[in-house]
Amino acid sequence: MIPAAPVLEVEHVGVKFGGLSAVSDVSFTVRRGELLALIGPNGAGKTTLLNTMAGALAPTAGRIRFQDEPIENLPAHRVNALGIGRTFQAAEPFRHMSVRENVMAGGVAAAKIGLLPSLIGWGRAHGAMSELARKADELLAQIGLTARTDDPASVLTAGQRRLLAIARALATGAELLLLDEPGAGLSEAEKQTLVAIIRSLSAAGKTVLFVEHDMGFVGQLSQRIIVLDHGILIADGRPDAVRSDPKVIEAYLGRRRATPATLTPAPASSAAPRQTLLRVRNLAVEYGGQRALDNVSLDVKEGEIVALIGANGAGKSTLLKALARTESSRAEEMSFLGESIAAIGPDQVVMRGLGLVPEGRAIFASLNVLDNLMAGRYAARRMAGIASLLRPSKNEVLATQERLQAVYELFPILMERRDQLAGTLSGGQGQMLAIARALMAAPRLLMLDEPSLGLAPQVVEEIMSCLDRLRSQGLTILLVEQNATAALGIADRGYVLANGRVVKSGSARELRSDPAITSAYLGATNAGEPAANEPVAPARRAAALGSGAS
Amino acid sequence: MVEALQILLSGLVVGSIYGLVGVGFTGIYNVTGIVNFAQGDFAVVGALMTITLNLAGVPLLPAALLAIAITCALAAVVERMAIRPVRQDVIRGIIITIGIGVVIQGVAVIAWGTDAQPMPAFSGERPIEFFGATLLPQSLWVIGTAVALVGGLYVFFQHTYLGKMFRACAMNPFAARLVGMRVATMSAISFMLSGILGAVAGIIIAPIALTQYDSGLQLGIKGFVACIIGGFGNPIGAALGGLLLGILEAFAAGYVSSGYKNAIAFVLLLVFLFFRPGGLLGEMERASS
Amino acid sequence: MLRFLILALALAGSLLLNSGYFTNLLVIIGLHTLPAIGLALLMGYTGQISLGHAAFYGLGAYGAAILGRRLGLDPWLDILVASVIVAVIARWIGALVFRLRGHHLAMATLAFGIIVHIGLVELRDLTGGPNGLTGIPPLSIFGHKLTSDFAIFPVVWGACLLMMALAQNLVGSPLGLSMRAIAENERVAASVGTDVAAVKRHIMMLSGFMAALGGGLYAHYIGYLSPGPFDVGFSIRLLLMVAVGGFANIWGVLFGVVFITLIGELLKPLGSYDVIAYGALLIIVIIFFPRGLLEGLGGLLAHLKSPLLRGAK
Numbered sequence A: 001m002i003p004a005a006p007v008l009e010v011e012h013v014g015v016k017f018g019g020l021s022a023v024s025d026v027s028f029t030v031r032r033g034e035l036l037a038l039i040g041p042n043g044a045g046k047t048t049l050l051n052t053m054a055g056a057l058a059p060t061a062g063r064i065r066f067q068d069e070p071i072e073n074l075p076a077h078r079v080n081a082l083g084i085g086r087t088f089q090a091a092e093p094f095r096h097m098s099v100r101e102n103v104m105a106g107g108v109a110a111a112k113i114g115l116l117p118s119l120i121g122w123g124r125a126h127g128a129m130s131e132l133a134r135k136a137d138e139l140l141a142q143i144g145l146t147a148r149t150d151d152p153a154s155v156l157t158a159g160q161r162r163l164l165a166i167a168r169a170l171a172t173g174a175e176l177l178l179l180d181e182p183g184a185g186l187s188e189a190e191k192q193t194l195v196a197i198i199r200s201l202s203a204a205g206k207t208v209l210f211v212e213h214d215m216g217f218v219g220q221l222s223q224r225i226i227v228l229d230h231g232i233l234i235a236d237g238r239p240d241a242v243r244s245d246p247k248v249i250e251a252y253l254g255r256r257r258a259t260p261a262t263l264t265p266a267p268a269s270s271a272a273p274r275q276t277l278l279r280v281r282n283l284a285v286e287y288g289g290q291r292a293l294d295n296v297s298l299d300v301k302e303g304e305i306v307a308l309i310g311a312n313g314a315g316k317s318t319l320l321k322a323l324a325r326t327e328s329s330r331a332e333e334m335s336f337l338g339e340s341i342a343a344i345g346p347d348q349v350v351m352r353g354l355g356l357v358p359e360g361r362a363i364f365a366s367l368n369v370l371d372n373l374m375a376g377r378y379a380a381r382r383m384a385g386i387a388s389l390l391r392p393s394k395n396e397v398l399a400t401q402e403r404l405q406a407v408y409e410l411f412p413i414l415m416e417r418r419d420q421l422a423g424t425l426s427g428g429q430g431q432m433l434a435i436a437r438a439l440m441a442a443p444r445l446l447m448l449d450e451p452s453l454g455l456a457p458q459v460v461e462e463i464m465s466c467l468d469r470l471r472s473q474g475l476t477i478l479l480v481e482q483n484a485t486a487a488l489g490i491a492d493r494g495y496v497l498a499n500g501r502v503v504k505s506g507s508a509r510e511l512r513s514d515p516a517i518t519s520a521y522l523g524a525t526n527a528g529e530p531a532a533n534e535p536v537a538p539a540r541r542a543a544a545l546g547s548g549a550s
Numbered sequence B: 001m002v003e004a005l006q007i008l009l010s011g012l013v014v015g016s017i018y019g020l021v022g023v024g025f026t027g028i029y030n031v032t033g034i035v036n037f038a039q040g041d042f043a044v045v046g047a048l049m050t051i052t053l054n055l056a057g058v059p060l061l062p063a064a065l066l067a068i069a070i071t072c073a074l075a076a077v078v079e080r081m082a083i084r085p086v087r088q089d090v091i092r093g094i095i096i097t098i099g100i101g102v103v104i105q106g107v108a109v110i111a112w113g114t115d116a117q118p119m120p121a122f123s124g125e126r127p128i129e130f131f132g133a134t135l136l137p138q139s140l141w142v143i144g145t146a147v148a149l150v151g152g153l154y155v156f157f158q159h160t161y162l163g164k165m166f167r168a169c170a171m172n173p174f175a176a177r178l179v180g181m182r183v184a185t186m187s188a189i190s191f192m193l194s195g196i197l198g199a200v201a202g203i204i205i206a207p208i209a210l211t212q213y214d215s216g217l218q219l220g221i222k223g224f225v226a227c228i229i230g231g232f233g234n235p236i237g238a239a240l241g242g243l244l245l246g247i248l249e250a251f252a253a254g255y256v257s258s259g260y261k262n263a264i265a266f267v268l269l270l271v272f273l274f275f276r277p278g279g280l281l282g283e284m285e286r287a288s289s
Numbered sequence C: 001m002l003r004f005l006i007l008a009l010a011l012a013g014s015l016l017l018n019s020g021y022f023t024n025l026l027v028i029i030g031l032h033t034l035p036a037i038g039l040a041l042l043m044g045y046t047g048q049i050s051l052g053h054a055a056f057y058g059l060g061a062y063g064a065a066i067l068g069r070r071l072g073l074d075p076w077l078d079i080l081v082a083s084v085i086v087a088v089i090a091r092w093i094g095a096l097v098f099r100l101r102g103h104h105l106a107m108a109t110l111a112f113g114i115i116v117h118i119g120l121v122e123l124r125d126l127t128g129g130p131n132g133l134t135g136i137p138p139l140s141i142f143g144h145k146l147t148s149d150f151a152i153f154p155v156v157w158g159a160c161l162l163m164m165a166l167a168q169n170l171v172g173s174p175l176g177l178s179m180r181a182i183a184e185n186e187r188v189a190a191s192v193g194t195d196v197a198a199v200k201r202h203i204m205m206l207s208g209f210m211a212a213l214g215g216g217l218y219a220h221y222i223g224y225l226s227p228g229p230f231d232v233g234f235s236i237r238l239l240l241m242v243a244v245g246g247f248a249n250i251w252g253v254l255f256g257v258v259f260i261t262l263i264g265e266l267l268k269p270l271g272s273y274d275v276i277a278y279g280a281l282l283i284i285v286i287i288f289f290p291r292g293l294l295e296g297l298g299g300l301l302a303h304l305k306s307p308l309l310r311g312a313k
Helices: A046-054 A076-082 A099-111 A115-120 A124-143 A158-171 A188-203 A215-221 A239-243 A246-253 A316-324 A346-351 A369-375 A378-383 A386-390 A394-410 A412-416 A427-440 A457-472 A484-490 A508-512 A515-522 A538-544 B002-032 B039-055 B060-086 B090-112 B137-159 B161-171 B173-178 B183-205 B215-230 B235-255 B261-275 C002-016 C020-045 C054-071 C075-097 C102-122 C149-171 C174-184 C186-191 C196-222 C232-245 C250-270 C273-288 C293-312
Strands: A006-017 A020-031 A035-039 A061-066 A084-086 A176-180 A207-211 A224-229 A232-237 A276-287 A290-301 A305-309 A333-336 A354-357 A445-449 A476-481 A493-498 A501-507 B128-130 B133-135
Touching: A006 A046, A006 A207, A020 A046, A020 A061, A020 A207, A020 A224, A035 A046, A035 A188, A035 A215, A046 A076, A046 A084, A046 A176, A046 A207, A076 A084, A076 A099, A076 C186, A084 A158, A099 A124, A099 A158, A099 C174, A115 A124, A115 C149, A115 C174, A115 C196, A124 A158, A124 A188, A124 C174, A158 A176, A158 A188, A188 A207, A188 A215, A215 A239, A224 A239, A224 A246, A232 A239, A232 A246, A276 A316, A290 A305, A290 A316, A290 A476, A290 A501, A305 A316, A305 A457, A305 A484, A305 A508, A316 A346, A316 A354, A316 A445, A316 A476, A346 A354, A346 A378, A346 B173, A354 A427, A369 A394, A369 A427, A369 B161, A378 A386, A378 A394, A386 B161, A394 A412, A394 A427, A394 A457, A412 A427, A427 A445, A427 A457, A457 A476, A457 A484, A476 A484, A484 A508, A493 A508, A501 A508, B002 B039, B002 B133, B002 B137, B002 B161, B002 B183, B002 B215, B002 B235, B039 B060, B039 B090, B039 B183, B039 B215, B060 B090, B060 B183, B060 C273, B090 B215, B090 C102, B090 C232, B090 C273, B133 B137, B137 B161, B137 B183, B137 B235, B161 B173, B161 B183, B173 B183, B215 B235, B215 B261, B215 C102, B235 B261, B261 C102, C002 C020, C002 C149, C020 C054, C020 C149, C020 C174, C020 C196, C020 C232, C020 C250, C054 C075, C054 C102, C054 C196, C054 C232, C075 C102, C075 C196, C102 C232, C149 C174, C149 C196, C149 C250, C174 C186, C174 C196, C186 C196, C232 C250, C232 C273, C232 C293, C250 C273, C250 C293, C273 C293
Parallel strands: A020 A232, A035 A207, A035 A224, A084 A176, A176 A207, A305 A476, A305 A493, A354 A445, A445 A476
Antiparallel strands: A006 A020, A006 A061, A224 A232, A276 A290, A276 A333, A493 A501, B128 B133
8 A cells, every 4th residue: 555645754853942852853754634642651752842832932943844845933923833743731712712613813914805804894704704604503513512512611611622622633634633622621422422523533634643641531532652761752553562561661660670679668568557647538530621630539547558559641630730739639538647638738638747848849840959948937937926937946957957857868868959049959959849748748658759750760750768777767758750660569458540530449469460550651551452553442441440359 | 431320320329229129029029920010010019008107207217117117008908909819810910919009199189199208318418529520428328228128038038948938939939838838828928028028129219309299100120120130030130130220221211301311211111122022021930830 | 784784874963953052063073083094903803902902093193283284285185195104104103013912912902192292292294293283174175174073973973884884794705714713812812714914914914994984084183283182191082992892792882882982071170080980981891791881781781681571470
């Protein structure tokens, strides 16, 4: 079969932000009519790459050609005029317009009506609006939103907004569609609708490239998968090949060893029954119509390390933020040390002994390391009274000294660099600083949000072993991680999150050897594997996600 | 030569005021992200209130302190009533602070009329000789107070725990919450601090430059220019920016025309905004949470 | 279309009242509506901010007067030419200034407005300095000079109705959709092919034209000019009119102009208190009535009505 003509050629594209390489030397070709998925762990550079293709960002290296024309330096609206349409991660409809007007807005540029005719209102502009409306209605019928045509776009559900965004991009006359996480936040039913629509677009001759995390979704749709990790293209091929590619598995789950890591979790049996520090029942979080978390329940007992794992977009970060009270939520119960935390502010959560090390470190860049650590004592000092903020009491000075010593012992590099500006630390050092800062407050339970993000494997090991040590010193830890191997290596128990729900829980040992985990991340890998282009049947897909018995 | 020195000195005096107002801007912007268009009006209120109290028989220093305290309270009220409701929306915040400036100005007209008000100099009016140029004692008060205040603020923000925590709050409000800071309280305090700075600026310059109900907006804009030149974030930067602006204005007035001297600030503003877009936020970056 | 007819009839009817005061008031309202509509298109529909719009009004006024004096142009012509020149200037300013966002943009427009004001005061040879220009000839039709309020009324309101109609067309056109898209989300607008920078420049140009038209008419109506009225205060009052009108609502703008002008009249006996009222009104409207006073009050009424209805059951 003669391959179709190339439509998009990405050649050695690189993007650098300051000293950081978000994308390096990525090359691939997209052919007319292909359905192509772009996947990769969190922070891999997928959206950045998409932005360069859409003209929203100019690559610092390399070239991009669309239908043989170089587009790497064109602004977004010119790229669109040439025939590339895109959607955004957050759907982003025009909230103050109706659904129909949203789609019409997409067609305006192509209609090419100037200022003067628009002012005069007769002639070209007059017919143009009704023509745009007609075309919009056609597109809305195609994607199934006709019932909502006259409603304001703000009342649409998450799934409907994604469909609207696609219709709007189609209205521009685009031949190549770049979809950024079209399935995020959608219910199963909505995802099926989306799959059907994308398939029909492909059948109609459009070329589609989409970024996704939901591997089931990817499995149903794509003929070809490109995998990005740390900005580098590590795989490009048919779905079955990609899914069993060891590099891909390692990128998602962390390096697997023949024998478990040298860290062995503390013996599960313990003489005295352990106190439940954190108790959550039926927690739900909604972002603008989307359910980020639904019916989540968990327990964390004293002295444990509990791991929360799952693919990106599963809701893990949201869960921690809800517990730290920087995100609003609804729950039947949310209590720490026996007292409800559902209605208190984030500062009080810290004062009660529940600390959070956020995703991306969030350190104070222009303060030095020591000042960052001292910031960790803020809650304690404020609890001792406002005066303590101005001049610390003797007790406070002693407590601070003790905590600093403990923290320096754990992370000697921080003592070495205590006068260095925190913004100049390396990724791993910054992560250690963030953990150390949280430890300064002497928390009973420490929550960590993806500490391994963007860090090299050796550094990840170092941090995990630190967490292990902390546990043996009596700290309780709730660890959110995409890197399941590393997390389960030190944890006692774990919960697996997918699409905002807990789909599995158990001891770390059970979960470590559970093939369902791999499936939750990458889709089915065992026998009975569907052929490359065949959609995975819904029943098998549900099993692959680990919701049934393994 | 002597003339140049004279001009330089008067530029330093005015520039100190711009610097103080600019530091006030920075304080609020860093914690809230809002540019307070009423900043200059804090100066006017401080000055006019001092004058009134003084005329009513209160000695100068207590009158000044009382006026500063009242302006500080006013700033807190402004933050609570007007800024908090629209915290996120930048444009609405701007328009509200404009409205506040207008209201303050209106009240000033009613309370003090439209005529310029004089204030007695702090330590007499005998000019001091300085390398051939003359210097009013009040000028020393202005420069001295400005240096002391800015110096004090520098020490506060760079070398004290609480000052560093304020900066942290601006750098990363999300992380600040996680270590137990109440961002809303910090915001209110930064407004009060700016109120104090504004009032002091207005009071110390009042004996030299007559204070009038509408001096506020111009002063505010020039303070903003000082920040743009010096970079938001560092009080030293705003202070230096103010000095530079004051000197440039003085030289323009001396050698070109006094009518155009006001235009200097605005032209400088436009030049900086156009040719250094985005790179004007100084050292401290506001992390988006 | 119907609304325009009703308005035209109402305006014609008001002339029959033969009230000098009332007609004068309506002329002022008309003259202010022109720059207000331009500002609404810019702020309400395209989402930008301009704190210096009085500058375009002033440039239009002085421009018409100076062109008429220096080049001997007929008043009708010098208004038109001045308006076109100011439109071009506005376009350039837009090209420079719209790279900025948020408070940088606000400050830049404010600075621009003040610079123009200073220029009007300082360029004495051209503008007559603080004393301004006098002896500006009135408009005339077939030799008949339009000096009275009654005479200028149809001209001013003719221009107003025309500009309102054009603005309405624009808002309802494909370009209007682009404007609204830009106001909501420039990034997304660009992704569907809108040349954001070009649209902003166009609207700024149009906005400047309308303001200058108002200014030019004002010059030939009053007969003399001074820099005083074209200051920051006027820019802020225009802002207030647009805010009360709901920013993105052509007819709302008319309401806003009427409302603010009437308030100004009511407060005149109170002297300086009017400034406070303007400031307070601005704050209240922005916080509590972001979609304009009319819509806000309507919503409030509906809110109050429903418990009454429920009680009736």
